[in-house]
Amino acid sequence: MQYSEKVMDHFMNPRNVGEIEDASGVGTVGNAKCGDIMKVYLKIEDNIVKDAKFKTFGCGAAVATSSMATELIKGKTIQEAMEITNKAVMEALDGLPPIKVHCSCLAEEALHAALWDYAQKNGIVIEGLEEPVNDISEHEEIPEEE
Amino acid sequence: MEYYFDNAATTATRPEVAEAMASYFTESYGNPSSIYKIAQKNKTAVEKARGQIAAAINSEVNEVYFTAGGSEADNWAIKGVAESYADKGKHIITSCIEHHAVLHTCEYLETKGYEVTYLPVDEYGLVSLEDVKKAVRDDTILITIMFANNEIGTIEPISEIGAFAREKGILFHTDAVQAVGHVPIDVKAMNIDMLSMSGHKFYGPKGIGALYVRKGIKITPLIHGGAQERSRRAGTENVPGIIGMGLAAELAVKELPEEMPRLTALRDKLINSILEKVPYSRLNGHPVNRLPGNANISFEYIEGESILLLLDYKGICASSGSACTSGSLDPSHVLLAIGLPHEKAHGSVRLTMGHFTTEEQVDYVIQELPPIIERLRMMSPLYEEILKNKN
Ligand SMILES: Cc1ncc(COP(=O)(O)O)c(C=O)c1O
Numbered sequence: 344m345q346y347s348e349k350v351m352d353h354f355m356n357p358r359n360v361g362e363i364e365d366a367s368g369v370g371t372v373g374n375a376k377c378g379d380i381m382k383v384y385l386k387i388e389d390n391i392v393k394d395a396k397f398k399t400f401g402c403g404a405a406v407a408t409s410s411m412a413t414e415l416i417k418g419k420t421i422q423e424a425m426e427i428t429n430k431a432v433m434e435a436l437d438g439l440p441p442i443k444v445h446c447s448c449l450a451e452e453a454l455h456a457a458l459w460d461y462a463q464k465n466g467i468v469i470e471g472l473e474e475p476v477n478d479i480s481e482h483e484e485i486p487e488e489e
Numbered sequence: 490m491e492y493y494f495d496n497a498a499t500t501a502t503r504p505e506v507a508e509a510m511a512s513y514f515t516e517s518y519g520n521p522s523s524i525y526k527i528a529q530k531n532k533t534a535v536e537k538a539r540g541q542i543a544a545a546i547n548s549e550v551n552e553v554y555f556t557a558g559g560s561e562a563d564n565w566a567i568k569g570v571a572e573s574y575a576d577k578g579k580h581i582i583t584s585c586i587e588h589h590a591v592l593h594t595c596e597y598l599e600t601k602g603y604e605v606t607y608l609p610v611d612e613y614g615l616v617s618l619e620d621v622k623k624a625v626r627d628d629t630i631l632i633t634i635m636f637a638n639n640e641i642g643t644i645e646p647i648s649e650i651g652a653f654a655r656e657k658g659i660l661f662h663t664d665a666v667q668a669v670g671h672v673p674i675d676v677k678a679m680n681i682d683m684l685s686m687s688g689h690k691f692y693g694p695k696g697i698g699a700l701y702v703r704k705g706i707k708i709t710p711l712i713h714g715g716a717q718e719r720s721r722r723a724g725t726e727n728v729p730g731i732i733g734m735g736l737a738a739e740l741a742v743k744e745l746p747e748e749m750p751r752l753t754a755l756r757d758k759l760i761n762s763i764l765e766k767v768p769y770s771r772l773n774g775h776p777v778n779r780l781p782g783n784a785n786i787s788f789e790y791i792e793g794e795s796i797l798l799l800l801d802y803k804g805i806c807a808s809s810g811s812a813c814t815s816g817s818l819d820p821s822h823v824l825l826a827i828g829l830p831h832e833k834a835h836g837s838v839r840l841t842m843g844h845f846t847t848e849e850q851v852d853y854v855i856q857e858l859p860p861i862i863e864r865l866r867m868m869s870p871l872y873e874e875i876l877k878n879k880n
Contacts, residue, residue, distance in 0.1 A: 351798075354795070354798060355798075355799075355802065357868065360867070360868050362873070371870065375831065375832035375835070375871060376830075376831040376832060377812070377831075378792050378811060378812050378820070378831070378832075378835040379792075380869075380870050380871065381870075382870035382873075398868055398869060398870040398873055399868060399869070399870065400790065400791060400792055400868075400869045400870055400871050400872075401792050401795070402792050402793075402794035402795055402811070403794055403795055403798045405792070405795075406795060406868065
């Protein structure tokens with residue numbers, strides 16, 4: 344399995360790692376059982392994504408797609424943000440190995456989950472946005488300590 | 490600089506082994522079955538190597554059959570005996586932590602009307618003799634339990650199982666691919682009927698292995714054709730491979746008295762230092778009954794492939810039981826069998842040391858690994874939860 348240089352760059356030097364204290368929307372997708380969890384924080388003001396941060400548990404591709412997805416969404420209007428698909432993330436990374444394509448889907452879902460959270464909190468409807476299915480509750484998948 | 494910590498995957502061929510093989514490609518290339526001198530010389534050389542292999546496991550010379558590796562030896566032992574003893578019964582006992590060369594062979598036989606019992610293991614990866622005893626039936630024809638596990642390094646109670654199988658008159662095969670040349674093996678004292686080995690796991694070449702079959706055991710050939718290997722395994726002998734594996738086995742066994750304590754000390758230093766420096770980490774496999782060069786550690790809240798990529802950046806070669814590195818959705822069957830939940834199995838790293846591993850290299854890993862774990866944890870939403878809950 345071979346990662347592109349772009350993927351390796353975004354894995355080795357991930358952009359936007361971290362949390363946003365007063366985030367406008369937070370979305371978490373995936374689960375630890377499958378080996379991938381992405382948590383995306385968005386700061387939205389005047390309909391524009393001013394900042395985006397993430398935390399990811401997962402493989403190289405999971406980190407790289409989170410990094411790229413948060414890069415792509417920054418500065419976009421909400422409508423533009425809705426156009427960031429898994430394909431767009433993948434293309435921006437110069438492709439992914441076939442078994443890693445699901446990571447880019449997860450990245451798209453993570454953005455949508457954060458936008459959904461924002462919409463819910465503000466009582467607005469974002470056209471084309473559906474309730475995330477993968478959203479996990481905050482504590483559900485946290486492994487228990489023996 | 491390369492820090493090779495994946496000796497369980499394969500080992501470097503020792504230079505003296507490669508050198509001993511070289512002339513069999515370009516000069517002494519004769520087919521051992523031919524009658525002229527350069528060919529006969531090769532026949533003698535092959536028999537000498539057979540003797541070296543036999544000496545390494547304390548078998549008779551004519552109980553050793555060369556194969557094209559460990560997978561073939563496993564396939565042959567299990568399918569060959571399943572077929573030749575089918576009139577006695579169709580039940581096989583194995584464990585759920587075997588290498589796929591054994592597991593998938595057993596699963597294949599299940600499609601052919603055989604029944605297989607996959608024994609569980611305890612938290613350390615040990616098969617219990619009691620479980621073996623309970624699983625035995627009148628129609629059990631074979632017990633196949635690996636000598637030592639390739640992922641977690643646990644060494645199974647082979648002597649106990651061997652004694653029991655012999656007493657019951659049931660054939661006992663062991664996949665000793667990870668054990669030959671790494672721990673002492675005596676097929677006579679341990680009552681082993683069949684044993685698989687592979688050259689590239691003990692500093693010999695790849696693509697060559699052997700199956701020991703105790704005299705008197707009926708076994709149907711896997712590879713039909715010419716009369717090589719006393720008509721039990723056809724095909725022109727891999728002469729350079731056989732020469733290389735024979736010498737590698739001799740050297741490994743000769744050096745065992747120094748290598749075992751040396752590697753055990755390096756292993757324990759690595760394990761103890763990492764467990765001490767890194768919170769939320771645990772050793773997988775048995776702490777004592779374990780291959781001298783094997784360390785397998787799970788790091789919670791992070792995923793194995795990410796660790797491997799960052800290790801690789803530092804020049805450290807390792808492997809992981811994470812799903813992402815296995816090409817499937819599930820993490821290692823061995824880690825799941827010892828009771829690790831998926832999320833901990835995903836965060837496992839296997840570091841396997843060998844003949845060429847030095848203490849400086851181990852120190853380097855001890856220095857480089859903890860910051861890598863910390864770095865990935867700082868990125869992990871799971872670790873974030875843990876830190877918050879602690880405060
Ligand atoms: C325990 C065990 N059995 C069998 C094999 C297969 O050996 P080979 O690669 O020589 O076919 C391996 C090697 O990966 C192994 O570790």
